Amino acid sequence: MNIVLASTSTLFGGNYLEYLTEEIKILYNGIDEIVFIPFARPGGISHEEYTEKVHAFFAPLGIRVKGLHEFDDKKAAIESAQGFFTGGGNTFLLVKTLHNENLMQLLKENIERGKPYLGCSAGSNIAGVNMKTTNDMPIVYPSSFDCMGLVPFNINAHYLDPNPDLKHNGETRETRIKEFLTQNDVKVIGLREGNWIRNKDGKISVEGSEMTRVFEKNKAPYEVEPGTFL
Amino acid sequence: MNIVLASTSTLFGGNYLEYLTEEIKILYNGIDEIVFIPFARPGGISHEEYTEKVHAFFAPLGIRVKGLHEFDDKKAAIESAQGFFTGGGNTFLLVKTLHNENLMQLLKENIERGKPYLGCSAGSNIAGVNMKTTNDMPIVYPSSFDCMGLVPFNINAHYLDPNPDLKHNGETRETRIKEFLTQNDVKVIGLREGNWIRNKDGKISVEGSEMTRVFEKNKAPYEVEPGTFL
Numbered sequence: 335m336n337i338v339l340a341s342t343s344t345l346f347g348g349n350y351l352e353y354l355t356e357e358i359k360i361l362y363n364g365i366d367e368i369v370f371i372p373f374a375r376p377g378g379i380s381h382e383e384y385t386e387k388v389h390a391f392f393a394p395l396g397i398r399v400k401g402l403h404e405f406d407d408k409k410a411a412i413e414s415a416q417g418f419f420t421g422g423g424n425t426f427l428l429v430k431t432l433h434n435e436n437l438m439q440l441l442k443e444n445i446e447r448g449k450p451y452l453g454c455s456a457g458s459n460i461a462g463v464n465m466k467t468t469n470d471m472p473i474v475y476p477s478s479f480d481c482m483g484l485v486p487f488n489i490n491a492h493y494l495d496p497n498p499d500l501k502h503n504g505e506t507r508e509t510r511i512k513e514f515l516t517q518n519d520v521k522v523i524g525l526r527e528g529n530w531i532r533n534k535d536g537k538i539s540v541e542g543s544e545m546t547r548v549f550e551k552n553k554a555p556y557e558v559e560p561g562t563f564l
Numbered sequence: 565m566n567i568v569l570a571s572t573s574t575l576f577g578g579n580y581l582e583y584l585t586e587e588i589k590i591l592y593n594g595i596d597e598i599v600f601i602p603f604a605r606p607g608g609i610s611h612e613e614y615t616e617k618v619h620a621f622f623a624p625l626g627i628r629v630k631g632l633h634e635f636d637d638k639k640a641a642i643e644s645a646q647g648f649f650t651g652g653g654n655t656f657l658l659v660k661t662l663h664n665e666n667l668m669q670l671l672k673e674n675i676e677r678g679k680p681y682l683g684c685s686a687g688s689n690i691a692g693v694n695m696k697t698t699n700d701m702p703i704v705y706p707s708s709f710d711c712m713g714l715v716p717f718n719i720n721a722h723y724l725d726p727n728p729d730l731k732h733n734g735e736t737r738e739t740r741i742k743e744f745l746t747q748n749d750v751k752v753i754g755l756r757e758g759n760w761i762r763n764k765d766g767k768i769s770v771e772g773s774e775m776t777r778v779f780e781k782n783k784a785p786y787e788v789e790p791g792t793f794l
Contacts, residue, residue, distance in 0.1 A: 376743075427747065466701070468702065472696050473746075511701070513607060516605070
């Protein structure tokens, strides 16, 4: 496999996908067209607008972008694609759409055959075992929370440390993930913004600028450095 | 109906339910025992520990607390209860448990017959039309997102304003609720900590110390003062 799973598409103060440019060039080396999966629709943006935004980033790299929504036969589009990118937004909407159209398993199989895959945020969540560690609001009801399982753990994108100054009683991210572990025995990678997971031929490492927080059942959470194999 | 739906159980720096004491005395006036629904299990706390915490608050008010988990026949317990309290925690776990045990509709009917109901956080979410505006992590898969609909809108508990200082790219609460409104036509009450919904004989008002933010489809969000009828 040949996969990059990023916590976020955009760093604070940066432009869309900018900080991932070098990693993206390596990922899609030799590829001149990708299929973009726009179904997560961040902020309710249309499939067309979202695909245009992605096109604007990829055009200077010499990579054409086709939105998956443009194809009448989406299964054929996935089968004939050279590579994939799933953008961020609402994970529930993304997973519901992929399950409704019976695309989740087909996408998984194509990626497992070696086609490069980039995910950001919600697009990274769907590479995990299931979507039960998303931060997103359940605005629609998917037929299942199961995802592709391209990595043997779940991802918590945009992982955020507790803010000691916050006079607010909502649960911290760590508390939420610990609640997940009372009900599930699946490792969770708390991926801070600036970090990504790299899966190259089954060697899975965490990369980027920040430490990464790992949560496992019946174990204290721990931190690993960029470059650590998971 | 006779209902209080609070954003949070605990204010910053305060004790459990403390700020709601006067409202709780009015709500449960004439009642000496309530059934507590502990299924949301905040932080993974056991049903027993959670019920004990609630007991410690209610004992000085002369109100006995029975945990719903203590009853072999939970349906009979709901039918014979004088009043109810559902505590906060994980809304997915709470809704899954209520649906699995076929208790959601029965609880609704008992509250609609006039039995007093207190909800906090997740316990307030389940009084709305559905749970699609919870902030919680989807740690389990409920058989449905539908809730009791004791009020004709959804609640977003622990409503939080955007923090302009946060160098983080996760969606704001407002963005999430707007995404909900692209997929659903249900009013959402953004209930800040310190506020609660009061439904007394069908007159529904928002009470507490803070302004409340209201979201409707195809309308700019707006703020209402404490005491406003919804």
